[in-house]
Amino acid sequence: MNVVTPLNKLTPADFATDQEVRWCPGCGDYAILKAMQRTLADIGATKENTVFVSGIGCAARFPYYMATYGFHTIHGRAPAVGTGIKLANPDLDVWVITGDGDALSIGGNHLLHVLRRNVNLQVLLFNNETYGLTKGQYSPTSRAGTRSPSTPMGSIENPVSAVALALGAGARFVARSVDTMQKHLPVIFKRAHDHNGTSFVEIFQNCIVYNDEVFAEFTAKDVADDAEIILEHGQPLIFGKQKNQGLRVKPGFIELETVIIGEDGVTEEDILVHDETNRALAGMLALLEPPSMPVAIGVLYCDPRPSYDDGVKDHMDEALKHSSGHDINALLRRGHTWTITD
């Protein structure tokens, strides 16, 4: 049997530009770029209908390397620019690329509101727990005690959890992945793309120059199996090299605990089953932190509601039903007018 490949189906290479990539050698951003080019090829995206919008930062250079439409805007404001693009042309597929500083310091307000409004676009936050482009100052996701050029004695602020913040803002799709997870990233990107409304994805990204290995305690190959839990909708929350650890609600408490199947009478039936539509569960998963708990990777929450775009369209359709055919002369004569004769 002949396999017919659709004529216009593009390959990952088709999504690469001829521009010299200016990230430091070994930066995690390369891997994310590769996964995105793969994803767009897989989902059959077209170059002309895809738009990458970014703020400022290392991560925000991303659009220059995608052979689609791209807009490198100003620091923190990409969600607002993306919203405008969707208002003007809801058919475009808009990806907002942002960093932890871009999205959570200077642009915190816009992130909150794009999620709350549920504009139909994807927000990918490259979290490297530092301001890469400005040479490594601590960022809003840096853990307390982080030494950096501006905090020689260690930072004294508490970090914000990007996914917990997104859930709090009312996001209806919240997911997480890691730059090195080349199989997982395209799956998450595709899920984000398919979701109607704002999809929020946090990607742990290694900044090899200013914050190398900051996530190694749970992402390093030798520890990841025990320090991460990969979420699958409808599957029990089991992890560990031996696949014998699991999460359950701690009896008598409203919190999760790690248990070992086969010990203390714990069986697989006791383990929670992941339900992406359960916001309370998503909230608890978002806050799991190493070393005592595994870091939740995957789709924490997905429960679509009509998007902002849908709402605008409904209102426009309704209003246009009563339209006078955009007659400006009629507009100028609304209300009281009178005629003066000679």
Add this chain to the structure above:
Amino acid sequence: MQFIGNQFTQSTALCGNDLATFPDFPAEIRAPAGTTFGVSAFQINFGASVIKTSGDDCDMVVAMNPAALKVELPELKLGGLILVDAGTFTERNLHKAHFDTNPLEDGSLSPYRLIELDISAMTLEAVKEFGLGKKEALRCKNMWTLGLVYWMYDRDRQVTIDWLNEKFANLPDLAAANIAALNAGHAFGETAEIPDGVHGFSIGKANIAPGEYRTVTGAEALSWGLVAGAKLAGLKMTFCSYPITPASSLLHTLSNLMDYDVVTFQAEDEIAAVCTAIGASYAGSLGITSSSGPGIALKAEAMGLAISAELPLIVVNSQRAGPSTGMPTKTEQSDLHQAVFGRNADSPLVVVASRSPSDCFYVAIETIRLAVKYMTPAILLTDGYIGNAAELWLIPDFDSFESFPVEFRIDPEGYQPFLRDEKTLARPWATPGTPGLEHRIGGLEKDFDTGHISYDSANHQRMTEIRAAKINGIADDIPLQTVEEGDGKGELAVVGWGSTYGPINRAVSALRDEGKKVSHIHIRHIWPLPKNLGDLLEGFDQVLVPELNKGQLSTLLRSQYLTDAQTLSKVSGQPFKISEIEAAIRDRLEK
């Protein structure tokens, strides 16, 4: 107070008088009643001749309480008429208005003609049968007063009756009570012996050109002008704003025009508003954002992005008194420098200013024409006075306007995002969704030819020069500066911009009637300036610039033309009076 002002405006227009209004109200929504800072005023100038300002000193003041009298008395001509609600001149209210003695009794009002009526009591009597509570019943006293004023000036009550019936459609009792009060006030005028020999005034029809008319506020004319301009460009409009006085009325008006394909968006702040508008323009809509000075300040960085990315963007600034929060409901023209220069780096754009409520319509269209033709942000300057004020408008025929349809780039052959049109120097507008034109733009400096990121020093010089040349070249595409009143040469040119148009024009006309060699020049295109302006100014011995700021246009004229432009500055939150400008002109001519 603003409601009854608007009602009087409607009925006056229907009488065939020309008119101009000046609503003046406090920033507080429900400012404490009876205090001087809580006074809400509405000034209207109407008459049988053509009206260009809301008037200088008043012929009549209606004061609903002592505080209103305190605030408005300085505006009244000697010998003018005062109508007061004597029922409100209680000790407590007098104290709140900082009167030591009762002006109705202490003789301080003797230079005026005073009509003292216990309007409160008469209103309560008039609405008795409707069984309202005392507080509600007393609210009808504005209508009672309006009824009396209608009688004095021979206005028709029907517009107001219709309006009340509509406004209180769900509260027929309240509608009936208000109408009863209106009628009672009118009947009082007809039957009662009004003291001081005040009779009904009769004002003839103004000599107005034939045609179809309406009254229009600046906010309305501006909204409609934006809709009309977008239509002439063949674009959909995306209007993005964050509420701020006095700019919000635009957002409100446009939000009700979805049936004209207007998408409005209330953003989380002014930065988001301008960025959303930029995103909309990038995607092929006409992005518009609107605010007042403090909000415009927040938009500065994003305006720089639109300058660098060379995207069309309309930024409306309804100026108010500042700095900082300043006096939100009071007018000023102090954002001219902010508009022309108020961004980091060499970042030129277009600035256009409207001079009156109805002028906003034409200025909005002109601003859009320039923004889309030259792929540039353009700032439209208006102010709180223009936005709120109303004037009579001979409604234009939209079919007589020339369209300027945008041609989006669709041909991939030879496309580079920053290759320019030889004549306009504008880059092509290529929107996402167009096959073959995929490209990346942003705020980083771009290579002159390819549009790719470039840190080359010679290239930056070249790009900076061409951005400036593009904007300067617009001077060839705007009307030459004309003289509004008077000759193109003379002893003194009075140069204005924006809402000072009316008072300057009246002052200059009056002095020309006396034979003075003075002319009025009013600038609409603030940046770039009309290319003949420098030569025009050279034809005058002196140049005087009345402005509601400390001299911003005059600084600009001095720097551009090395002319000795002198400033007449006023920053009291109030428009100029004709007499103030007249006095300044006389002063200059005597020198």
